[in-house]
Amino acid sequence: MNETVLKKRKFHMTLLFLGAILLTWLSAWVTDYGFASSLEAVPGAMMWMASNLLVDKEALVKLPDIMGKLLETVFMSIAATTIAAALSLFLAIMGSKTTMVNRPIGAVSRFVASLSRNIPVVAWSLILLLSFGQNSVTGFLALFVGTVGFLTRAFIETIDEAALGSVEALRSTGATYWQIVTKAVVPQGLPQMVSWVLFMIETNIRSATLVGILTGTGIGYMFDMYYKTMNYGVVALITITIVLTVIVIELLSTRIRKVIL
Template sequence: MEKPRFVIPLRVESNKGRILNGLLVVVAVLLSFAYLQINLVEAFRSLPAFVGFFVQNFFPANFTNIRSYLPLVAETVLFAIVGTYLSAFFAFVCGLLMSEQTNPYPLVRTSVRMVISFLRNIPVLVWASLFVYIFGIGNMVGLLALTVATLGFLARSYADSIDEIGSSKLEALRAAGASYWQILFHGLIPEFIPSWINWTLFSFEINIRASSILGMVGAGGMGIMIQTNIRLFKYREAFALIILLVLLVLLTEFAVNQLRKRIA
């Protein structure tokens, strides 16, 4: 009896497509470098001068005024906390209006999605610059910029998560005569809570970094002091703040990961 022969098909067409896509990416990158007139060779040549300038002017970091920096660290964290969870509340409401599971009116869903898309596609620094022009320099600018920018991101994420929840449980509640609020609190929210926690914590991590950057346009926090020190050529004081910022980000990531594990 002849043994069956196993033939491994060669996906020639698939491999040709991958090679073609790879070549297109390489060509696009090279054309981008040419259009932007970026000279990588010159950049690598200037790297030793940059390192020398950084070592000479930024080392060692000056932590003499460390106590005066701590309120700035607190401001940065509080910006992220208030901005994240204030936007999380409004984003949940917008997510309900954007989801087919909870909103049967297409016109309302489309209108809210258009507004959220507008908010989401404007960078947080642009929001901060606009609010500085309207309200002047201050903590309110940072809070508003973070809240508006995070609202657009979270609302879209929440709406997608709500849409992914199986409709069978919600339909069963509707068939049993449950009201809208009973369906919301007993059917939707228990299923949605894990996604809400993950997306909100992820946004909090991002906002820790963003709140420090916002300070560079006058929105308070650590960023404004980093910018001030650099403008005054106090590089060692600025480097001390940068180190504090890095430690703050790392500590936040560690704490958020531990919180996720405990919740899971």
């Protein structure tokens, strides 16, 4: 019996592997993508970056302005994530099978999360740009809406995975709905929820650069401005500061995860 199951799994994996190869080939054919020509272009691209993306004295003069815009981007990302986390927690409690009040409210919560999650942050930026114009509010809202969708789904899965023993114990003692939520459900899932929030802060700092290009705010706007004027020295310095900031944030969040998990 086990041998038969293993053969079936091997057959299914083979079909999956062949299907992936076929799909890749078909995608390359439809898009007229040449893998060989792409590899040939890599050395030239690397040489161009090595000769143009160099930090010079003129770029270093702009460092205080760059750091100011970078901090603006970081704080906007943190604010959008933390505020979205509060709303996501409420939607997750309403949408989770463990804690939902009733099915209609649960369905609405899941629909809101699905809608905001399945529209990319870039698309939200363009949509909100039409209403709010190029300002920091647009960038904040774009990150906020995208984060709500992702965190709501993550929080729902966290709550659903929580052990029901403590929930049933509190129900048997006559605890109210919100007492069950605050004393049993949230405490069990809180470490994992904090981990998801930290992950989204990292993600939003990366996304905020692209959002800033579209909304004219933060470090993304500065990157776009100097790139269009072909001031590649400043572009290189901006890129380096973004990379270093993301690495530092990632190291900090990893350290915090190890402490809380």
